[in-house]
Amino acid sequence: MKIEDRLSLLNYKIDKSYAHITVKPDICETCPDHFCTFACPAKCYTLIDAKLNFKYEDCVECGTCVVACAHGSVSWTNSKGAHGVKYKYG
Amino acid sequence: MSEFDAIVVGGGPAGTSAAMRLAANKLNVLLVEKADPPGSKNVSGGVLWGNSLSGVMPDWEKTAPLERYVKSKGIGFLTKDSSIDINFRSTKFNETKTGYTVLRTKLDQFLNKKAKDAGVTVVTGVTVDRLAFEGKKVVGVEQDGDIITSDAVILAEGANPRVAIDSGIRPPLKDEDVAIGVKEVIKLPEKTINDRFNLREKEGFAGEYVLGFLDGGVEAGGFLYTNKDSISLGVVISMKHLRENNKTYSYDIVEQFKNHPSIAPLLEDGKVDEYSARMVQEGGLASIPKLYGNGYMIAGDAAGFSFSNGLILQGMNYAIASGIAAADTVVEAKAGSGISEQSLSRYEEKLMNSFVLRDMHTFKGIGDITWGSLIHQKMPGVLEKVMLGLFMEDGEPKKHVNQIVKEALKSSGLKSSKLLLEGYRMYKRM
Ligand SMILES: Cc1cc2nc3c(=O)[nH]c(=O)nc-3n(C[C@H](O)[C@H](O)[C@H](O)COP(=O)(O)OP(=O)(O)OC[C@H]3O[C@@H](n4cnc5c(N)ncnc54)[C@H](O)[C@@H]3O)c2cc1C
Ligand code: SF4
Ligand code: SF4
Numbered sequence: 001m002k003i004e005d006r007l008s009l010l011n012y013k014i015d016k017s018y019a020h021i022t023v024k025p026d027i028c029e030t031c032p033d034h035f036c037t038f039a040c041p042a043k044c045y046t047l048i049d050a051k052l053n054f055k056y057e058d059c060v061e062c063g064t065c066v067v068a069c070a071h072g073s074v075s076w077t078n079s080k081g082a083h084g085v086k087y088k089y090g
Numbered sequence: 091m092s093e094f095d096a097i098v099v100g101g102g103p104a105g106t107s108a109a110m111r112l113a114a115n116k117l118n119v120l121l122v123e124k125a126d127p128p129g130s131k132n133v134s135g136g137v138l139w140g141n142s143l144s145g146v147m148p149d150w151e152k153t154a155p156l157e158r159y160v161k162s163k164g165i166g167f168l169t170k171d172s173s174i175d176i177n178f179r180s181t182k183f184n185e186t187k188t189g190y191t192v193l194r195t196k197l198d199q200f201l202n203k204k205a206k207d208a209g210v211t212v213v214t215g216v217t218v219d220r221l222a223f224e225g226k227k228v229v230g231v232e233q234d235g236d237i238i239t240s241d242a243v244i245l246a247e248g249a250n251p252r253v254a255i256d257s258g259i260r261p262p263l264k265d266e267d268v269a270i271g272v273k274e275v276i277k278l279p280e281k282t283i284n285d286r287f288n289l290r291e292k293e294g295f296a297g298e299y300v301l302g303f304l305d306g307g308v309e310a311g312g313f314l315y316t317n318k319d320s321i322s323l324g325v326v327i328s329m330k331h332l333r334e335n336n337k338t339y340s341y342d343i344v345e346q347f348k349n350h351p352s353i354a355p356l357l358e359d360g361k362v363d364e365y366s367a368r369m370v371q372e373g374g375l376a377s378i379p380k381l382y383g384n385g386y387m388i389a390g391d392a393a394g395f396s397f398s399n400g401l402i403l404q405g406m407n408y409a410i411a412s413g414i415a416a417a418d419t420v421v422e423a424k425a426g427s428g429i430s431e432q433s434l435s436r437y438e439e440k441l442m443n444s445f446v447l448r449d450m451h452t453f454k455g456i457g458d459i460t461w462g463s464l465i466h467q468k469m470p471g472v473l474e475k476v477m478l479g480l481f482m483e484d485g486e487p488k489k490h491v492n493q494i495v496k497e498a499l500k501s502s503g504l505k506s507s508k509l510l511l512e513g514y515r516m517y518k519r520m
């Protein structure tokens with residue numbers, strides 16, 4: 001099953017006004033490994049034309065990327081106001 | 091005067107247990123949970139092992155939303171083509187239940203409701219940003235610029251402890267501290283599950299697997315647990331080894347596990363109903379931060395409490411037991427000399443006297459074994475060769491077992507002296 005299809009099973013209350021995770025593009029620009037693209041289970045980090053693209057909307061708040069990025073690019077905060085992923089089972 | 095005797099951050103097993111125990115001792119408690127409904131952001135495998143919940147809820151086995159009790163425990167080594175399984179089933183598990191499968195959204199909602207019923211002020215959908223300090227003393231929590239005051243704070247915020255890290259009371263997590271947990275819930279009719287796993291009503295299966303077929307040095311363990319009418323299945327991936335590999339996607343590994351020839355038939359016609367992920371604490375003793383200070387304590391996953399030896403993965407019972415220990419420490423401190431770093435140091439003593447820190451000390455360094463190439467890469471292949479040597483009838487003359495083992499070791503590149511040494515280490519540490 002493709003990851004996109006698995007993610008489409010999830011419910012989110014998306015926070016349009018606050019991105020709880022951000023990356024610093026200048027750091028990603030020179031990143032030697034892009035390990036975030038392999039580590040993130042929700043495929044929020046992808047390479048488009050060799051450039052890192054990050055979208056917080058699909059994030060399941062697992063916490064992986066802040067450890068995975070060894071270059072200090074990821075700023076990770078908790079989602080607020082019950083926004084973000086809402087599991088049925090967990 | 092503080093607004094609350096204690097504030098608990100996080101309404102998972104650690105936080106709700108702490109809050110219930112505090113309220114049972116007539117303290118004025120605030121429990122802050124970021125998800126709404128509570129539990130809707132939490133992920134476990136999950137088997138709730140042991141009887142820790144009885145500390146706050148003596149009748150939990152009758153009242154809590156439990157899926158099935160563990161009647162059958164499996165351990166499997168998977169290679170590309172084969173699986174070598176041990177399945178332990180016992181009627182002893184009917185009398186004394188050792189574990190129950192649970193789904194966290196249901197369990198956590200139940201625990202939060204119980205906390206509310208016990209007199210805890212539960213607020214959900216609210217995220218704590220940081221601890222509030224007066225000098226070096228923690229005086230409450232900060233949320234959206236507001237400070238809510240309390241005599242003590244118990245941080246039970248789970249696997250990614252932002253409040254503790256951002257407040258400067260624990261270091262950020264490193265590769266060695268965590269693994270990536272990725273899970274799916276697969277719907278199947280209750281009867282199909284009973285038939286496939288040889289279970290009767292309420293009986294459950296909990297299996298742990300070494301995924302010896304992963305390429306490129308990736309190391310991961312698999313789990314498969316039966317719920318009433320679904321299967322919880324997932325993988326726990328070593329961050330360190332995934333980084334070294336740097337070409338395998340975490341979300342593909344769970345698919346590889348599902349598609350394994352000995353797992354796929356168990357899931358046939360099942361419908362994937364949910365995908366989820368969460369970090370798992372894996373670092374053992376080396377990952378545990380300072381557990382208390384003036385006005386605060388850290389409990390559960392936020393403190394790195396968990397146990398995994400490849401045969402079992404436990405965190406919820408450690409969370410519950412540590413939450414209760416933290417609550418008792420507050421109760422005693424308030425009845426005695428008051429809250430101070432000194433009085434809260436009793437928390438660590440309590441944990442040392444319980445399985446929480448005892449286990450962490452007993453199994454110090456076990457991660458070197460459970461996340462080692464012997465178990466993940468060599469052993470499954472050797473076992474497969476031995477089994478094929480024993481049971482594959484290929485018309486050739488039969489060999490003695492010791493000859494088969496020798497040849498299997500040889501083709502794996504494992505020297506028997508090394509195997510002996512590693513085996514001895516494993517035996518000692520497990
Ligand atoms: C894939 C996987 C499988 C697992 N399998 C098992 C298993 O089979 N058996 C087992 O015993 N354990 C298992 N575990 C481990 C277990 O899930 C954890 O050990 C357990 O959940 C820890 O409980 P906790 O209360 O410390 O933290 P959590 O359960 O994570 O609860 C923390 C709570 O705090 C809330 N929170 C966080 N930050 C804030 C904030 N700033 N403000 C307000 N609220 C906040 C969160 O929303 C959450 O509700 C597994 C874990 C994973 C990821
Ligand atoms: S987030 Fe980190 S790992 Fe990912 S591309 Fe940027 S610097 Fe590299
Ligand atoms: S927290 Fe997890 S899901 Fe969200 S972006 Fe980071 S790695 Fe991906």
